[in-house]
Amino acid sequence: MRAYRRRPLAGTTLAAVLALAGVGLSGCFVTAEEAREPTTPVEVPDIRGESDLADPYSGVFDADFADDLPAYTGTEVTLRAEVAEVVSPRVFTITSPDGGEVGPVLVVATEEAGDVDPQPGTPLVVAATPVASFDAGVVAEELALDVGPEQLAEWDGQTFLVAEVLAPAP
Template sequence: MGTRNRHATRTIAAGLFAVAGLGLAGCGSEGPETGTDVEDITDGEVVESSAAATEDAGAMAMAYEGDYNQDFYDDVTTYTGQQVTLSAEVSETLAPDAFAIAGAVDPLLIIESEEIPSLDTGQVVQVTGTVQDDFDVVTVEEELGVDLEDEAFADFEGEPYIMATSGEVIEGE
């Protein structure tokens, strides 16, 4: 190998070491680390770390579970898109698949994707579903393939509502 080639090889090697050193310098612990750790990779597949598993379990939990009260009413928009379980009195039955719950707060519309058993005003129900914002009769009719009586839902237009996945009468059967 000539002098010129050795000099070029040393220059390239020095440059590689400098770049590698800069890359390692950026590996400090300034803040939380995210991403995949070496321990998370097995046979070329990413394995869920315990921290990620804990986060996923938290995401599956109910965002709210309890009475339909002033606290829930005040924070309802923070639960949009999340699953909640509410208990309250039926204040009005609007259709075979829709009713309102109330109590000491304004009524909240509950829409079920399947026909629900008939409910009487005053019965206490427990409903699980996803909080939706901005109720629109036409949109809900299209989603569920039903024909709702528009006038019955006029007071709920633009308001948050619950798209229920399950419900049961817990008092007043």
């Protein structure tokens, strides 16, 4: 197994993505305190490392989490998910690994996220920060993506995940 570098998505990059994406919880109906704990008894490895604080959500990407996703905006989460569609090695969608009826969520990985090559159907552990109101042009520029904004336009305005660490699921 590869050792993954971890550099928190903080400071200028996260501030720019959050500010330029128009983050705001005013439209949320669920707060982080009201969000549900994972109910599926699946072990999700701590890919952030022992020195990192526990995430408010560490569990399977399922329908309950998908419903609560806006409540976690700006906080770190760790998810066990399955890759649905790959746009590029750093831009892909995830869905439930259990085959549940969960719509895909866009994941944009930072350069420091690791050397995982996501493939459709591959189980993955994603340590990420949900961000509200995706803006394809801003995100593509701020995170130096190798895809154009037109390839990501369908996700504009939706909550997405900025992945800081990616690892194959056990």
